[in-house]
Amino acid sequence: MKRLILPACLSLAIIVSGVALVFARHQTRILFAERQQLRTEQQQTTDEWGRLQLELATLGSLSEINHRARTELQMQIPDQVATLALPARP
Amino acid sequence: MLGLIALSALLLGWRAIDQQLIQHNALQQKGQSWQIRTETQPAYRGEITDRHGTVLALSTPLVTFSANPQVLTAQELHLPQLTRALGLPPGSLRTRLQQQAHKQYTVLKKRVPPDQAAHVRTVLKTHDIQGVHSTPGTPHRYYPTGEVFSQLIGFANQHGQEGLELAYDAHLRGTDGKLQIIRDGKGKAIQAHQASRLARDGQPLRLSLDHRLQYIAYRELKAAVTRHQADSGSAVLLDVTSGEVLAMVNQPGYNPNDRSARRGPSLRNRAITDVFEPGSTMKPFIVATALEHGQLDADSQIDTRGWITLGERRIQDQTELGQISLTTLLGRSSNEGAARIALSLDKITLWQQLDQIGFGRSLDTGFPAEATGHLPHDSQWSRMDQASLAFGYGLSATTLQLAQAYATLGNDGVRLPVSLLQQTGPVSGERILSADTARTIRHLLRQVVSPGGTAPQAAIPGYPVAGKTGTVRKIRRGSYSEDRYRAIFVGLAPLAQPRLALAIVIDEPNAGDYYGGRVAGPVFARIMREALRLMQIPPQPT
Incomplete structure (x- = not known):
């Protein structure tokens, strides 16, 4: 009887590790799918950010602002007579 | 224990039969639809x-x-x-x-x-x-x-x-x-x-650059190059206190988003890659060398007699100025006066000082094809070479080098490395002129933008500025051209404690005007005025 204990324990360990392996593989797939999903989201967010940056740059283009300020709003740089320098706030 | 093992074996066996025989077709289909790429x-x-x-x-x-x-x-x-x-x-x-x-x-x-x-x-x-x-x-x-x-x-x-x-x-x-x-x-x-x-x-x-200042510099340079029908131009704006480049623009330009536009001379960042003879913008450094080495002081008078003859060549001003102060020498840009000072200096002293200021030295910006310019060694100078250096012929520099040299005058004589990237910590420089000399030169240069100077057009209302003009004959087929010029203006503002140095170079203006003061001076004033405003530097009593 005593001689059977060791092989029995080892067999059991093999079965347990086998099941654990299956479990681990399953977990890997779930986590990979999740990672992939997050990577896609990250990519889309980055791309969206890039797109918005470009949009901002287009709308905020200084030549465009300069042009519209001068033509549509009739703005101009005041000359020295019209300029009053205030002391800097402490 | 044995029972447990037997049970496990039984379960596994059933699962195998189930997958292999019963669900066989469904699983095979699923597996085949998978793909590795x-x-x-x-x-x-x-x-x-x-x-x-x-x-x-x-x-x-x-x-x-x-x-x-x-x-x-x-x-x-x-x-x-x-x-x-x-x-x-x-x-x-x-x-x-x-x-x-x-x-x-x-x-x-x-x-x-x-x-x-x-x-x-x-x-x-x-x-x-x-x-x-x-x-x-x-x-x-x-x-x-x-x-x-x-x-x-x-x-x-x-x-x-x-x-x-x-x-x-x-x-x-x-x-x-x-x-x-x-x-x-x-x-x-x-x-x-x-x-x-x-x-x-x-x-x-x-980058160290400010896109608003860059835009203004580009707009004004482009307008000037168009107005004067010039071949090309460049401008560099430096922060005097940090050596950072705030704006660096060139004409002609191109749209980098258009692949077909990506070729030809428009690609050149002339401010860094192209060298030229700096002309009269050299004069302040000749005077500075003389002040620094005790040859002159701020009140010295220079006796110009109309011309200097060196061998077969003659150095002469357009109008005879007679006995002149250093203020007049720089304000009216006297070639003879500057040449007399250069000739009175020891060759080695003059070479060392100009070398220290940065002429002929690499700026180490890391920019592709950065030019270092050329300052011939004093052992190769003839008397004529030595005199010509005084009004900026016989050596070459880039727009960026010229801007840096003036920034050194603005920074009370401490030369800072220039940088295209934003500096995060304090920058350490090298003292090459005494603060006294640098301040004296700045005040002498104020005369240039005053009525009667060579560039009243470069003056900015509300801000005293210092600057110097250069009108340089271009070299064509080995000799100096009679009708092709380069118009230069380099200056500092505000005068008392300069924050900005700006160099403007306009190449071959073809619409009549060609003097540095008339072509490059107004561009300096327009860019500098906007830059002072955007940097929130208050107007100062003149």
């Missing part, structure tokens, strides 16, 4: 921003849309919307899906720009269309500021080709990832192979 994960190139974080160069991918025809065909109802969103000819998508019905993967459209891709994704989401995937393809480089930064930033395809894109390529460039991905029938990624490599994005680059 090697996919490239593109790395993003780092963005380039100005000192305030405004984007100057940005990579964002052109998107590839792909689909599984078997899944997509089933949703025929929404095909027209999708076709329209992708910008494909009507009906073409349906035909393609029919042709590829037996496949599980087909590319719908490649290289979709970011704004359109966003629209397609919205369509997919609102109609709940399944089986369409978007994968980021080759990143595309955008330059939102267009020609304003063109020569400085350059451009990149996969790798940097010109300008800072080339100089900092290793820093900006990332490493693409390679993934072996197993996907199921619906295109969902299930597993990645172990040998896969993840993408590593490039690093961002923050």
Whole structure:
């Protein structure tokens, strides 16, 4: 009887590790799918950010602002007579 | 114990029979629909921003849309919307899906720009269309500021080709990832192979430049080059207290977003790569050397007799000035006066001082094809060479070097390294002139922009400034041309404690005017005035 204990324990360990392996593989797939999903989201967010940056740059283009300020709003740089320098706030 | 093992064996055995025999067909179908493909994960190139974080160069991918025809065909109802969103000819998508019905993967459209891709994704989401995937393809480089930064930033395809894109390529460039991905029938990624490599994005680059100042400098330089029908021009604005380049512009320019425009002389960042003889803008440094070595003091008078004869050559001013002060010498830009001072100096002393100021020395900006200019060694000087140096012939420098030399005068004689990248800590420089000498020269240079000086057009209302003109004959076929000039103005503001140094060079003005004061002077005034305002430097009593 005593001689059977060791092989029995080892067999059991093999079965347990086998099941654990299956479990681990399953977990890997779930986590990979999740990672992939997050990577896609990250990519889309980055791309969206890039797109918005470009949009901002287009709308905020200084030549465009300069042009519209001068033509549509009739703005101009005041000359020295019209300029009053205030002391800097402490 | 034995019972437990037997039970386990029994369970496993049943599971094997179940999978192999009973569910065989279903599982085989599922397995066959899986696919392994090697996919490239593109790395993003780092963005380039100005000192305030405004984007100057940005990579964002052109998107590839792909689909599984078997899944997509089933949703025929929404095909027209999708076709329209992708910008494909009507009906073409349906035909393609029919042709590829037996496949599980087909590319719908490649290289979709970011704004359109966003629209397609919205369509997919609102109609709940399944089986369409978007994968980021080759990143595309955008330059939102267009020609304003063109020569400085350059451009990149996969790798940097010109300008800072080339100089900092290793820093900006990332490493693409390679993934072996197993996907199921619906295109969902299930597993990645172990040998896969993840993408590593490039690093961002923050420049010292200010895009507002750059824009103003570009606008004014372009206007002046057009007005004077000049061949080319360049301008450099430096922060005197840190050595940072705040603006660096050139004409002609090009739009880096237009691939067909990316060639020819417009690509040259002339401010760094092109050298020229600095002409009369050298005079302050000759006077500074004489002051520094005790040959003259601020009140010295120079006796100009009308001309100096050296061998067969003669140095002469346009009008005879007689006994002149240093203020008049610089204000009226007397060649004879400057030559007399240069000839009175020891050759070695003069060479050492000019070398220290930076003439003929590399600026180590790291910019591709940066020119160092040339200052011949004193052992090679004839008397005529020594005299010519005084009014800036026989040596060469870039616009950036000239701006730096004046920035040193503005920084009370301490020469700071110039930088195209934003400086984060204090910058250490090298003292090459005493603070007294630098201040004296600055005050002498005030006369230049006064009525009666060579450049009253460079004066700025509300701010006392210092500056110097240069009108240089260009070399044509080995000798100095009689009708081709280069107009230069370099100056500092505000006078008492300079913050900004600005150098303007306009090459071959062809519309009549060619004097540095009349051509380059007004450009200096326009750019400097706006720069002082944007940097919140208050007007000062004149």
